[in-house]
Amino acid sequence: AKKLEKAKIPTLFLTMSKDSFASPQEATLLVGEIFGTEDRAQEIADFLDEQFEIIKSKNLADKTDKPTVYQEKGSGTREEYDSTGIGDGWGTLIEFAGGENIAVDHVGEKSKIDPEYLITTNPDYIFVTTALGYYTIEDAQEKIDSSVGEYVQRKGWDKLNAVQDNNVFAFFHDHSRNQFTFYPALKMAKIFYPDEFADINPDERLKEFFDRFMPTEYQDGVWFYQ
Numbered sequence: 001a002k003k004l005e006k007a008k009i010p011t012l013f014l015t016m017s018k019d020s021f022a023s024p025q026e027a028t029l030l031v032g033e034i035f036g037t038e039d040r041a042q043e044i045a046d047f048l049d050e051q052f053e054i055i056k057s058k059n060l061a062d063k064t065d066k067p068t069v070y071q072e073k074g075s076g077t078r079e080e081y082d083s084t085g086i087g088d089g090w091g092t093l094i095e096f097a098g099g100e101n102i103a104v105d106h107v108g109e110k111s112k113i114d115p116e117y118l119i120t121t122n123p124d125y126i127f128v129t130t131a132l133g134y135y136t137i138e139d140a141q142e143k144i145d146s147s148v149g150e151y152v153q154r155k156g157w158d159k160l161n162a163v164q165d166n167n168v169f170a171f172f173h174d175h176s177r178n179q180f181t182f183y184p185a186l187k188m189a190k191i192f193y194p195d196e197f198a199d200i201n202p203d204e205r206l207k208e209f210f211d212r213f214m215p216t217e218y219q220d221g222v223w224f225y226q
Contacts, residue, residue, distance in 0.1 A: 001013070012030070012034065014027040014030070014031070015027070016177050016178050016179065016181075017088075017089070017176075017177035020088075020089070020092055020093060020096075020176055020177065020181045020185075021052050021096070021181070021185075024048060024178060024179040024181060025044075025045035025048050025049060027179075028041045028044050028045050028048075028179065029041050029042065029045055032044075043212075043213075044179070044213050047209065047212070047213070048179065048181075048182055051182035051185070051186060051205060052182060052185065054186065054200060055096065055097065055098075055185055055186065055189050058098070058189070058193070058196055058197075060096075060097065060098030060189065060192075060193070061095075061098070063098055066098055066099055066100040066192075067098075067099055067100065067124040067125055067192050068099070068100050068102050068121065068122075068123040068124045068125070069094050069099040069100060069101055069102065069123055069124065069125045069126070069127065070084065070101075070102050070103060070113065070118060070121075070123040070125070070126050070127070070162075071084050071085050071090045071091070071094060071101070071103070071126075071127040071128075071129065072084050072113075072126075072127075072128055072129075072151070073128075073129055073130075073173065074128045074129055074130025074131065074143075074147030074148065074151075074170065074173065075130075075147070076147075076150075076151070077150060078150040078151070078153055078154055079154075081112050081113060081115060082112065083110060083111040083112055084103040084107060084111055084112070084113050085101070085103070085111075085129075085176070086101065086103055086104055086107060086111060087104075089176045089177065090127065090129055090176050091103070091104070092176075093176055093181070093184055093185055093188065094127075094188065096185055097185055097188035097189040097192060098188075098189055098192050098193060099125070099188060099192055102118070102121045102123050106121075115154070115155075115156070118160075119156040119157075119159065119160065122159075122160055122161055123160070123161070123162055124161060124162060124167060125162050125167045125168075125169070125191065125192075126151075126160070126162040126163070126167065126168045126169070127168075127169050127170075127171060127188075128147055128148045128151055128168070128169070128170050128171075129170070129171050129172070129173040129175075129176070130143055130144065130147040130148065130170050130171075130172075130173055131143045131147075131172075131173065132144070132170060132171070132172040132173075132221070132222045132223060132224070132225065133172045133174060133221055133222070133223070134216075134220060134221045135221065135222055137222065140222035140225075144170055144225050147170065148168060148170045148225070151168075152168060166226065167191075168226070169191070169224065169225065169226050170224065170225040170226075171184050171187070171223070171224060172184075172221075172222075172223050172224075175223070179209075180206070180209070180223075182205070182209075183202055183205070183206045183209075183223065183224075184224075186200060186202035186205060187202045187224060190202060203224075206218065206223065
């Protein structure tokens with residue numbers, strides 16, 4: 001950035017991770033202002049706001065019997081646990097969607113959960129956020145096999161309700177910090193509360209976003225796996 005400044009080239013740094021539910025809209029509006037496409041940018045920002053409002057309208061924070069959830073980043077191994085989200089990123093999404101994150105107040109310095117605590121707590125759902133996204137079906141399956149496929153074979157995991165009930169899910173890790181954040185938020189909320197979100201199809205809404213706003217096709221990626 002300093003070299004660009006010295007060359008008198010204006011530099012704009014956009015961050016979408018500060019606030020998963022507002023930063024993507026702010027970044028989009030700023031880009032629209034720069035390129036003189038304010039109306040287009042506002043249309044995108046409004047679409048994102050509408051998706052989050054669907055979840056907010058359900059008052060999920062008031063639920064007294066929330067499903068328990070464990071999330072782990074998918075760069076670990078069968079033996080080595082990776083970090084889990086707590087106060088930001090995926091932790092924030094879990095809370096927003098009406099889940100109870102079992103990792104809150106129960107992780108070490110590197111945000112890694114104690115395996116014994118996880119087994120004892122026995123969460124209803126497990127989310128592994130891994131390297132999905134713009135991959136072919138074959139490449140995405142390889143990523144899934146090396147992350148979720150390894151995790152479910154950990155010692156004691158065969159006793160977990162989430163594993164036994166097939167409630168282990170993989171999400172594209174970057175979706176907690178970009179313009180697609182609405183998708184895992186809707187997906188989680190529907191997983192947790194299928195009756196309340198019976199008329200909402202998160203995949204159709206993701207496809208709508210691609211059709212209306214993206215230069216690539218919806219089919220050009222893998223975003224979710226059960």
